[in-house]
Amino acid sequence: MSVLIVGSTALDSIKTPKSANPRLLGGSASHAAMAASFFGPVNLVGVVGDDFPRRYIQLYERHGIDLEGLQRVPGKTFHWSGEYESNMNNRRTLLTELGVFETFTPTLPAAYQRTPFVLLANIAPALQHHVLDQMRRPRFVAADTMDLWLKVALPDLLRLVKRLDAFVLNDSEAQMLTGEDNVFVALKKIHRLGPTYVVVKQGSHGSILSSPRGLFICPAYPLPKVVDPTGAGDSFVGGMIGYLAAAKGPIDDHIRPAMIYGSVVASFCCEGFGLQRTTKVTRAQINQRVKELERLTRF
Amino acid sequence: MSVLIVGSTALDSIKTPKSANPRLLGGSASHAAMAASFFGPVNLVGVVGDDFPRRYIQLYERHGIDLEGLQRVPGKTFHWSGEYESNMNNRRTLLTELGVFETFTPTLPAAYQRTPFVLLANIAPALQHHVLDQMRRPRFVAADTMDLWLKVALPDLLRLVKRLDAFVLNDSEAQMLTGEDNVFVALKKIHRLGPTYVVVKQGSHGSILSSPRGLFICPAYPLPKVVDPTGAGDSFVGGMIGYLAAAKGPIDDHIRPAMIYGSVVASFCCEGFGLQRTTKVTRAQINQRVKELERLTRF
Numbered sequence: 001m002s003v004l005i006v007g008s009t010a011l012d013s014i015k016t017p018k019s020a021n022p023r024l025l026g027g028s029a030s031h032a033a034m035a036a037s038f039f040g041p042v043n044l045v046g047v048v049g050d051d052f053p054r055r056y057i058q059l060y061e062r063h064g065i066d067l068e069g070l071q072r073v074p075g076k077t078f079h080w081s082g083e084y085e086s087n088m089n090n091r092r093t094l095l096t097e098l099g100v101f102e103t104f105t106p107t108l109p110a111a112y113q114r115t116p117f118v119l120l121a122n123i124a125p126a127l128q129h130h131v132l133d134q135m136r137r138p139r140f141v142a143a144d145t146m147d148l149w150l151k152v153a154l155p156d157l158l159r160l161v162k163r164l165d166a167f168v169l170n171d172s173e174a175q176m177l178t179g180e181d182n183v184f185v186a187l188k189k190i191h192r193l194g195p196t197y198v199v200v201k202q203g204s205h206g207s208i209l210s211s212p213r214g215l216f217i218c219p220a221y222p223l224p225k226v227v228d229p230t231g232a233g234d235s236f237v238g239g240m241i242g243y244l245a246a247a248k249g250p251i252d253d254h255i256r257p258a259m260i261y262g263s264v265v266a267s268f269c270c271e272g273f274g275l276q277r278t279t280k281v282t283r284a285q286i287n288q289r290v291k292e293l294e295r296l297t298r299f
Numbered sequence: 300m301s302v303l304i305v306g307s308t309a310l311d312s313i314k315t316p317k318s319a320n321p322r323l324l325g326g327s328a329s330h331a332a333m334a335a336s337f338f339g340p341v342n343l344v345g346v347v348g349d350d351f352p353r354r355y356i357q358l359y360e361r362h363g364i365d366l367e368g369l370q371r372v373p374g375k376t377f378h379w380s381g382e383y384e385s386n387m388n389n390r391r392t393l394l395t396e397l398g399v400f401e402t403f404t405p406t407l408p409a410a411y412q413r414t415p416f417v418l419l420a421n422i423a424p425a426l427q428h429h430v431l432d433q434m435r436r437p438r439f440v441a442a443d444t445m446d447l448w449l450k451v452a453l454p455d456l457l458r459l460v461k462r463l464d465a466f467v468l469n470d471s472e473a474q475m476l477t478g479e480d481n482v483f484v485a486l487k488k489i490h491r492l493g494p495t496y497v498v499v500k501q502g503s504h505g506s507i508l509s510s511p512r513g514l515f516i517c518p519a520y521p522l523p524k525v526v527d528p529t530g531a532g533d534s535f536v537g538g539m540i541g542y543l544a545a546a547k548g549p550i551d552d553h554i555r556p557a558m559i560y561g562s563v564v565a566s567f568c569c570e571g572f573g574l575q576r577t578t579k580v581t582r583a584q585i586n587q588r589v590k591e592l593e594r595l596t597r598f
Contacts, residue, residue, distance in 0.1 A: 089480070181388070184523040204482075205504040208521075217518045217595050222507075224483040256598035296516050297596055299555035 001139070002041040003245045005033045005238065006106050006131045007121025009046035009070065013081040014228055014273055015094070021228075024274030025056045027078065028121035028144065031231035032238030034278050035265040036119070037063040038286060039242035043112045045069035045131065047104040049077040059279060068109045075100040088226045108134045117245040120164075121234055122146045125156035132163055140244065140251060142166035142197075144237045150176050158193060165251070166197035168237045174200045183208060184215075197255060199240075201233050209259060213252050218259040219297055221267035221289050228273045232266040235278060239265035257290075264289040300438070301340040302544045304332045304537065305405050305430045306420025308345035308369065312380040313527055313572055314393070320527075323573030324355045326377065327420035327443065330530035333577050334564040335418070335541030336362040337585060342411045344368035344430065346403040348376040358578060367408045374399040387525045407433045416544040419463075420533055421445045424455035431462055439543065439550060441465035441496075443536050449475050457492060464550070465496035467536045473499045482507060483514075496554060498539075500532050508558060512551050517558040518596055520566035520588055527572045531565040534577060538564035556589075563588040 012026030029046045036042045043066045052072065060067055076099035084091050106127055113136050120128035120143035128143055135141075143164050149157050150173060161167050167190060171183055180186040183200055187210040190198045201207045204223075209216040240255075240262035247254035264286050271277040311325030328345045335341045342365045351371065359366055375398035383390050405426055412435050419427035419442035427442055434440075442463050448456050449472060460466050466489060470482055479485040482499055486509040489497045500506045503522075508515040539554075539561035546553035563585050570576040 182523060182525070184521050188523075202504070205501070215521055215595050216598070217521070218598075219516045219518075219596075222483050222514055222516070224481060224487075226481070260598050294598075296514050297518075299515070299517075299559050299593075 001116045001245045002043055003036050003117040003119060003241050004043045004045065004069075004108075004112055004115035004131075004135070005029050005036060005119045005121055006045035006127070007032060007123045007234070008078055008101060009044070009048050010078040010080055010101070011052075012230060012274055013079070013095075014230055015081070015083040016088070016228070017086045019273075021273040023053075023079070024276070025059060026080065026231060026274050028123065028231075028234040030275065031234035031269065031278070032119055032121040032144075032241075033060070033065050034063055034275055035235040035238030035262070035269070036242030036245070037065055038239065038265065038281075038283050039246040039261070042066065042242070043069055043115055045106045045108060045112070047071040047073060047100050049073065049075040049100040052077045059275075063279070069106075069112055071104070073100050082230070084228070088229060106131050116140070117241055118142070119237060119241045120144070120160075121237065125149050125153050125160045128160050129156065129163075132160075140165050140241075142168060142237065142241050144168045144233065145173065147173050147176060161190075162194035164195045166199065167193075167195040168199040168201065170201040170203070170233060187215075197251070199237075199259065201236060203229075206263065207236070207259060209255060211252065211255060216256050216259065218256070218263055219293060221264050221293055222296065223267055223270055226270045227277070229270050230274065232269045235269040236262040236266040238262070260290055260293055261286065264293065300415045300544045301342055302335050302416040302418060302540050303342045303344065303368075303407075303411055303414035303430075303434070304328050304335060304418045304420055305344035305426070306331060306422045306533070307377055307400060308343070308347050309377040309379055309400070310351075311529060311573055312378070312394075313529055314380070314382040315387070315527070316385045318572075320572040322352075322378070323575070324358060325379065325530060325573050327422065327530075327533040329359075329574065330533035330568065330577070331418055331420040331443075331537030331540075332359070332364050333362055333574055334534040334537030334561070334568070335544070336364055337538065337564065337580075337582050338541035338545040338560070341365065341541070342368055342414055344405045344407060344411065346370040346372060346399050348372065348374040348399040351376045358574075362578070368405075368411050370403070372399050381529070383527070387528060405430050415439070416540055417441070418536060418540045419443070419459075420536065424448050424452050424459045427459050428455065428462075431459075439464050439540075441467060441536065441540050443467045443532065444472065446472055446475060460489075461493035463494045465498065466492075466494040467498040467500065469500040469502070469532060496550070498536075498558065500535060502528075505562065506535065506558060508554060510551065510554060515555050515558065517555070517562055518592060520563050520592055521595070522566055522569055525569045526576070528569050529573065531568045534568040535561040535565040537561070559589055559592055560585065563592065
């Protein structure tokens with residue numbers, strides 16, 4: 001089945017102590033859509049300006065991503081610039097130019113409104129609501145978020161969380177949202193906000209699912225070298241929903257492997273700047289790492 | 300088979316924002332020995348003063364721990380006092396009174412010298428060497444350490460590491476030792492120092508084994524409440540070597556479940572002050588959590 005993905009479609013300029021990588025394809029929706037595209041059809045909802053490189057459009061297309069929902073409008077594409085320290089753990093934002101993103105209203109093409117799986121990738125909760133308002137009885141709705149929305153749009157976000165099947169956030173956001181250091185207590189508190197599935201991402205330590213069938217501890221794929229972690233969280237959730245949409249039967253039967261696949265796609269994401277590595281990976285390479293993760297965790 | 304465990308045998312006074320817990324049974328060897336005792340016979344090597352409560356001697360005995368190697372000498376028992384912040388993550392040492400530990404020389408009873416499994420729990424590397432010098436062809440030798448020895452006794456420690464089958468340390472120590480942030484690169488570098496098995500502990504994120512059969516990602520048991528993490532690392536390595544000593548056949552066949560059992564014993568350790576919870580646990584409760592961990596990681 002298809003996945004609809006809404007979020008930011010951006011140009012990312014990523015600096016490290018060793019290199020500068022200007023105007024890479026980035027944004028939460030780009031990473032999530034590319035990750036989901038390994039598993040089945042993706043409908044992308046976003047906005048880009050007239051400076052958006054034609055080669056990035058072609059890149060989406062080569063991955064079979066439907067672009068009817070990608071608005072192309074006059075003005076500049078959302079541009080984010082950030083710098084990592086040498087250990088790739090600490091990041092600081094150098095520049096955020098919203099451009100055409102500032103006035104973005106995600107209006108869905110009619111053909112998108114019945115997409116069964118929906119991923120509201122990181123974007124303002126008001127826009128996530130707006131997309132959901134246009135959907136007709138989706139089978140499964142997941143959303144990601146970021147610390148910014150917890151600070152500036154908490155009421156919107158809390159209202160959104162009630163409408164979700166799955167809510168995905170990282171550990172520091174879970175702590176900020178619940179006031180709880182302990183991730184297992186935080187998970188319980190987040191469940192009370194509405195979603196059936198709560199996933200807390202813990203970066204290189206993997207992620208934790210809380211679901212009706214209990215907890216699942218999902219490992220990260222071991223990487224001896226992290227080139228650029230930008231978009232890893234988006235790749236994780238994109239891979240996860242892509243796998244779920246392609247699987248047959250109840251969500252509960254597939255959500256654990258879906259997280260493993262998401263984790264593997266995120267590992268590839270970290271091995272190149274922007275989407276450079278992800279876009280060169282094959283499904284066979286993904287399957288290979290999933291098998292490895294199985295071996296690395298069996299006892 | 301038996302395990303010989305040498306390390307500190309201490310009295311720990313542990314403060315939290317909510318409680319004071321004076322003079323609990325503590326020390327690396329106490330935690331490790333108690334953890335190993337669930338699986339088979341343990342020979343304890345340490346030193347206590349004449350202020351060491353009789354009830355703690357009885358507690359060791361009730362767990363079948365052999366005390367022929369526990370020196371009881373005039374003077375005060377090693378006393379450590381520490382305070383945790385409310386989230387139990389940050390600890391500061393309030394007081395360290397070495398007492399009889401200052402002049403401790405771990406001389407082994409003749410009966411201990413052929414113990415097949417040896418755990419050199421956290422203690423000065425010179426003393427770890429001294430114990431190893433007295434052993435006759437042990438089958439398997441593991442050691443733990445702490446940041447202090449990396450700072451003040453690095454040459455001794457590096458010489459020790461060459462003599463080990465397994466070296467266990469936590470992530471910040473691995474980073475300090477190798478100058479590597481990335482745990483997988485650090486593991487490789489530590490292998491080059493000598494040991495066949497290297498285990499990096501990552502607290503609530505579990506631990507990672509690097510071995511001839513590859514990596515193993517060992518989860519921590521999920522705890523919604525951590526009462527006191529003091530001794531959790533010692534419990535982990537004690538449980539691990541206790542399980543290994545009880546298992547038949549090659550180490551490689553058992554080291555993964557051994558880590559899982561260690562992880563579970565460490566989880567119980569965290570649920571009470573000092574050894575209060577660990578000493579009330581049954582083997583059946585340990586097996587139960589191991590089964591749960593299996594369910595929590597299967598996909």
